Amino acid sequence: MKLKLKVNKKIIILGILILVILGAVTYSHARAQKAKIKAVTTVKVSKKNLIQTASDKGNVEANYRNDITLNPAQKVKKVLVSEGQQVKKGDILIKLDTLEYDSQLEKQKINLDNAQSTLKQFLNSGVANDKSNAQNTVSQSQITLENAQRSYEDANNKFKQSETLFKGGYISQNDYDAAKKALDDASNAVKAAENSLENSRSALNNVNESSEDKIANQRNQVALIQADIDNLNKKIEECNVKADTDGKVIKMDAKEDQYPKTGDMIIVDDTSKYKVSVNISQYDSGKVKVGQKANIKLKGSTKKYTGVVTDIGQFAEMKNSSTSSNSSSQESKVNIKITIDNPDEGIKAGFEADAEIVLDEKKSVLAIGFDAIKDEKAAGKKYVYVVNKDNKVSKKYIKTGLDAEYDVEVTDGLKEGDKCIINPPQNLKEGDIVTEFSAGDTGGSKK
Template sequence: MAVKRKHIIITAIVFCVIVIAAFAGSLSSGKSEKFFVVEKGTFEATLNCKGEINGLVATPIPMPKILGDRDLRIWQLKILDLAQDGKYVKKGDFIIQLDASQIISGMREEQQNLETEEADLKNAKIDSTVRLTALREDIKNAKLDLEYNKIDLEQSIYESAAYQRKAQMTYKKAENLIAKKQRDYLLEQNKLKMQVARSEERVKRSTERISKFQQAMQAARITAPEDGIVIFGESWDGTKYSKDGDISTWSNGPPIATLPDMSEVISETYVKEIDISKINVGDKVRVSFDALEGVIIDGNIKSIARVGEDHKDFDMKVFKVIIHLDESNEGLKPAMSSNNAIILADEQEALYVPINAIIKENGENFVYLRKHNNKEKTLVTVGFENEEFIQIKSGLKEGDKVILNPLLEES
C-alpha cells in the first residue's frame, strides 16, 4: 500500500513538472515570436496592376472618308450588322454593314435637283443664243443705217452749209450708236456667259454629289483590309459598337475596329500617380493571365506616359504604361486581361524586416532592438516593401533582434 502511494506521488510530481515545463515553453515560445532576427536573404518587391493584352502592331479600320464628307451632310449612321467581336477574319471579309437609307434618300433628292439644274442650263444656253442673235441683228441694221447716212453725207456737198452740217451730225450719231451697240453686245455676251457658267457649275456640283453618294453606298459595307482578329472600338461615350447602335461618320474619330497582330504582344495598364515614381522604362515585369492558368511570361516596361489622365476606375490621376512581353502564346487573345507584377526590387543579399517592426515618426523610420533585455530605438533607412517585409538600406546588421509591434510591446 505504501509502495503504491509512493508511486502515485511520483507520477503526480512528474506530471506537474511536465505541465510546468510545457507552460514555460509556451511562454518562451510566445516571447520569441515577438522578435525577428535580421538575416541576409532574397528580397523581392512588386507593384501589381491589371492590364489588357493587345498586339504591338494593329491595323486600324477607320470610318471611310467618303461617309464623313461634309458635302453629303450625314453625321451618323445606324449599324445594321457586324462581324463577331474577336473573330479571325481574312482580307476582304465582312466587318460591318451601315444603314444606307440616308445615303439613298440624299442621292434621290440630288438626282431630282440635277434634273432641275440641267433644265436651267439648257434654258440658259437657249436664252443666250436668242439674245445674242438679236443683238447681232441690231448691230447689222445699225451698220446699214450708217451706210445710208454716209451716202446722204456725200450728197450733201450740193446742198446748203446747214444741210451739210446736219448730215455730218447724223452720220456721227450713227457711228456712235454702232459703237454703243457693240459695247452692249460684249457686256451682254459676258453676262450670259457667266450665267451659263454658273448653271454649268451647279450641274457639275450636283453630278459630283451623286457620284459621292454612290461611293458612300459602296462604303457602307466595310471589309477587312488585312488578315487578323477583329476587335471593335468604342464610341465617344465609351460603349462598344454593337448591332442597332449609332456610329459617327467623322473620319478623324477613333477607328471602328482594329486587327491586332498577336505575334508581338503588349499589355496596356495604368499606374496611380502615387506609384509612378517607383517604376522606370526597362523594369522587368512578370505577366500572368486569368484565362490561362499557369502561363507566366516575362516582359519589360516599354513606355510610360508623361502626362497623367483621369480614369473611371481610379479615384486619382493615373499614367498609362505599356509593357512589352518577351514572347507570345497561342492562347493570348486581344483585350484579354493580364496581371502585371512590375518588379521594383530583386536582391539576393538583402537585409529586411517584417513591416510591423517599423515605426514612423516625423517622416523617419525606426525599429526597436532588444539588447541584453533592454530596448534600443534605432533609426533605419528603408527601401521597397512587399506584402510582409520591408527592405533595410542602412541602420541594421545581420543578427540584430528587432521587436515586432514595439508599441504593443510597450503597452
C-alpha cells in the same frame, strides 16, 4: 548547563527564522525580476533580393482596333468577309448600295456635258455670233427635252406593265428593279434637259453681257458641277468599306440586302500584338517608366506572361478601387499600357488580367520586415529594437532605401546577423531584458 542549552536553542530558532525570511525575500525578488522580463519575437537581419512592384487589374486590348459604325440609312449590298477571318489593310469588307449615288452621278454628267458645251461655244464664237449661237442652243435644248420626255413616257408605260406583272408574280424582282431604274434614269434625263433648256434660255437672255463675264461664269458652272461629280465618285468609292489595318474580323453585324440596325458595327483587331490596359494608383504612377518589365496573369488561367510598359497616360482619372471589405471607393489613377511579349492563341481582347509592374529591384541587400520598424515622427527618424547577447534591448536608428511588398532595404544602422524585434510591445524600452523567440531571417508582414 540547562541555561546554556536554552541559549543555544534560541540562537538556532532565531537563525532558522532569519533564513526563512531571507529565502522569502529572495524568492519574492526573483519573481518580481522574472515578471519584468518581456517575451519578444526576433528576426535576424540578412541579405535579400528585393522587388518593388505596382499592381492592379486590367483588360487585354488588341494592338489596334478598327471600329466601323454602319449607317442605318444605307443598305448593305454584299458581305465579303466573316467573323474570325484574317484580312489585309485595304481589303473590301462589305459593299453598300450605290443606286442613289449612281442616279445623281448620271444626272450631273449630263449637266457637265451641257455646261462644257456651252463654255466651248463661248470660247469658239465671237460676240457677234453669241445671240445666234444662244438661240441655236435653246432650240437644241428644246429638242433634247422633247426627246427626253418621250423616253420618259415610254419608260413609264413599261414600268406600269412591269409593276402589274410583278404583282402577279410573272416577272422577277430584278426585272422589276430594272424597269424602276430605267424610269428613274428617264426622269433624271428630263430634269437634266429642263435644266439645260433653262440654262440656254438664261444664256440667250444674257447675250448682251460681255463675252468675258459669260465665259467666267460658265467656267465656274463647269467647276461646280465637276466638284459635285468628284464628291459623288468619292461617296461611291466609300461604299466599298475597307479594312484600315491587317488583322482579324472579330465582329460583323452587316447582312446582305438588309439595312443595318442602330449600333451595328464591323470590328477588325490587329492581333499581331496584345496590350494590357491597367489603371495604376497615382502614388505608384510616378515610379512607372516606359520599358519597365511586367508580369501578367489572365483570369481563370494558370499561365503567366511577361510584358513591357509601352505607354503612360498623360492625365489621371477617378476610378473604382477595391477595398478589403469588398466595397469600392474612388481613387485617382493613371492608365498604363503593357505590351505582352509572348502572346499566343490563349489571349483574346477583352480578357481580364492581373498585371504587376516591376518598378525597381535590388539584389543581395540588407533588409528587414516593415513590422520591425518604428517611427519617431517628430524627429523624422526610423528605429528598431535590437537584442544583444545578454538579452538586453538596445534602440538603433536606421536609414532605409527600397521598399518591397514585405521588406525594406536598410542602408545604415544595422549589420547582417543583428536580431531585431518584430511588432515590439508598446511598453518596450531600451535597456529592457527580454526572452526572445526566433521568427527566422527578416520575415515581415505585408506593407
